[in-house]
Amino acid sequence: MESILYIFLPCKKVYPIGVTYLADFIHRRKPDVRQRILDLSLFPDAQRSSAIRDAATEFKPDLVCFSWRDIQIFSPHEGDSSLEHAFNFYFASNPLKRIVASFAGLQQLYRYYSHIRAALSYPWLIAKEFPKAQIMIGGGAFTAFADQLIQKLPEGTVGILGEGEDAILKVIEGQSLENERYILREGKTIRKGQQGSPALLDALTVDLPYLTSIFPQYQEYLGESIGVQSKRGCPYDCAFCLYPYIEGKRVRYRPPSMVVKDISQHYHQWGARRFWFTDAQFITGKEAYPQCTEILERILAEKLEIEWSGYIRTSLITPELAKLMVRSGVGDLEVAITSGSQVVLNNLHMGFKLERLYDGCRYLAEAGFKGKVILNYSLNSPKETEESLLQSVESYKVVASILGEERVFPLMFFLGIQPNTDLEQRLLEEGYLSAGYNPLMLTPTSIKKLLYNPAPLNSFIAKACLRAWERKEGSRDPRKWTGSLSQTPKESGPYADKSLIRGIEGNSGRDALLSLEEILRSRKSIVNRQSSVGAEPSKI
Numbered sequence: 001m002e003s004i005l006y007i008f009l010p011c012k013k014v015y016p017i018g019v020t021y022l023a024d025f026i027h028r029r030k031p032d033v034r035q036r037i038l039d040l041s042l043f044p045d046a047q048r049s050s051a052i053r054d055a056a057t058e059f060k061p062d063l064v065c066f067s068w069r070d071i072q073i074f075s076p077h078e079g080d081s082s083l084e085h086a087f088n089f090y091f092a093s094n095p096l097k098r099i100v101a102s103f104a105g106l107q108q109l110y111r112y113y114s115h116i117r118a119a120l121s122y123p124w125l126i127a128k129e130f131p132k133a134q135i136m137i138g139g140g141a142f143t144a145f146a147d148q149l150i151q152k153l154p155e156g157t158v159g160i161l162g163e164g165e166d167a168i169l170k171v172i173e174g175q176s177l178e179n180e181r182y183i184l185r186e187g188k189t190i191r192k193g194q195q196g197s198p199a200l201l202d203a204l205t206v207d208l209p210y211l212t213s214i215f216p217q218y219q220e221y222l223g224e225s226i227g228v229q230s231k232r233g234c235p236y237d238c239a240f241c242l243y244p245y246i247e248g249k250r251v252r253y254r255p256p257s258m259v260v261k262d263i264s265q266h267y268h269q270w271g272a273r274r275f276w277f278t279d280a281q282f283i284t285g286k287e288a289y290p291q292c293t294e295i296l297e298r299i300l301a302e303k304l305e306i307e308w309s310g311y312i313r314t315s316l317i318t319p320e321l322a323k324l325m326v327r328s329g330v331g332d333l334e335v336a337i338t339s340g341s342q343v344v345l346n347n348l349h350m351g352f353k354l355e356r357l358y359d360g361c362r363y364l365a366e367a368g369f370k371g372k373v374i375l376n377y378s379l380n381s382p383k384e385t386e387e388s389l390l391q392s393v394e395s396y397k398v399v400a401s402i403l404g405e406e407r408v409f410p411l412m413f414f415l416g417i418q419p420n421t422d423l424e425q426r427l428l429e430e431g432y433l434s435a436g437y438n439p440l441m442l443t444p445t446s447i448k449k450l451l452y453n454p455a456p457l458n459s460f461i462a463k464a465c466l467r468a469w470e471r472k473e474g475s476r477d478p479r480k481w482t483g484s485l486s487q488t489p490k491e492s493g494p495y496a497d498k499s500l501i502r503g504i505e506g507n508s509g510r511d512a513l514l515s516l517e518e519i520l521r522s523r524k525s526i527v528n529r530q531s532s533v534g535a536e537p538s539k540i
């Protein structure tokens, strides 16, 4: 095979790092193979088919590689309006609100299905109009839903779960894919492969001038946050998380010099100033300290004045790392505290102690951290009680007291049940989910299940959230903000996930937590009063 066309399927605009790495990898091994990257997100819906048709006609690819990053539209967090509609639909006491929410929900469902249908239509277009081209498909969304999606793709499409470098190389060379995580449909039969030893990342680095030449749309990303991967794999076991399934549990590191070379090239050649470490986890454990430290030291040594972010285990931040993080330009952070109850955290196998998370925040504060922290809470996780909910409220107050209330933005991020996770497995065993359910099939009942918020605590939580979301202009809590929300920039700044900004701007998560506290405390006092009526005075 002599030519590859990569097609990044449409999603909310985000730098298509996966296909850039794939193209770069192939170029280093097969410099004669012609390559081109087409990012469909940058075209309006109506022009996407013709963009593919034009590119394929002109480029004449032997291999077309579709990269499917996102499917999810019912995000389980309050940065996304679909959660608000869903809560209004299921829990609002005002019937009018329920009706309005049901229309909004229907519209969102329509968009969700149209999005999937459209994305599937592009491989079909290639299969029909360019039948000689081999089709491959991969990416985060494909990996998450491979079993369902492969059924809907043209026969012969080679699906790859997880990383795709070696698999594409093998297809070009006509080698067997037996040692790759492939999925293939032949009629009604599905064939799958198991990855042998995953690729080492010691030679992975981007040749930016080459990339620029094959990705003419790169200009759309000047000024945007650029993804950089420093390692693959996550050794933890968090019950809801799909990342170890996608990347594997074994951590593979890229040499810090190569990671920083990527950053430096984008900095000098594209003028990029904002970067996101796309690692499942930037600090995967103590073993990662040398690599993380060296990366940050090199950023400093090369005088790269950047803002960076990524998923970071705050519990693993040491005083030294905190100083380096701040000096090397760490921006806003998203911290998945999940719960303020150690029992709930342990049950989810989160593998960290709350005290260590607070320590990490303390070290950041001492190092002069000036960014925002989005504190993600997955309320109503398994083992949640009224008491543990109150502990979550307390944990927010602790973090806010360490970093400053004006920097800490709690966000309600309900557990979304994803296929191939421990949580899904447990819920199947408990009968909460039925075997053979289709995670892509959204109905009012399935959405309610997949946005994990079960009875009996669901109604208090929903009430608190709805109360907070109704106060659109942000916190009206009598306790004043010590910082000024009006200073929140319109643009999201270094933070890469713009959808979460909605939650920050309103700081509705804080309101939701405080409302929840109010609801639970008033319930408690009613229960106490009721029990005290019949109780002996000595027991009061």
Ligand code: B12
Residues within 6 Å of the ligand: 011, 012, 013, 014, 015, 016, 017, 018, 019, 021, 022, 064, 065, 066, 067, 068, 069, 070, 071, 072, 074, 075, 076, 136, 137, 138, 139, 140, 141, 144, 159, 160, 162, 163, 164, 165, 167, 168, 225, 226, 227, 229, 242, 243, 246, 247, 276, 277, 278, 279, 280, 418, 496, 497, 499
């Ligand atoms: C970093 C990250 C983010 C960052 C991105 C920052 C940035 N500037 O890039 C932030 C926090 C912003 C983010 C946001 C979201 N993300 Co996100 N994100 C990730 C994460 C952790 C890594 C993605 C990544 O860049 N990896 C590094 C690159 C090199 O890998 P890659 O792109 O996956 O490509 C490799 C393989 O997939 C494969 N591959 C890719 N394409 C192809 C094509 C072919 C033919 C082949 C063979 C192979 C192949 O090979 C590539 C190289 O090895 C993944 C989880 C994970 N561990 O993968 C989730 C993930 C991709 N995100 C996901 C989602 C849903 C989202 C959101 C939509 C969440 C939300 N509801 O708000 C948003 C919006 C994203 C957007 N479009 O704007 C889902 C997608 C699955 C799904 N359910 O649809 C994932 C898988 C997480 C999950 N839930 O399990 N995300």
Ligand code: SF4
Residues within 6 Å of the ligand: 234, 235, 236, 237, 238, 241, 242, 243, 244, 280, 281
């Ligand atoms: S939540 Fe983070 S630490 Fe836990 S398994 Fe997923 S990537 Fe790893």
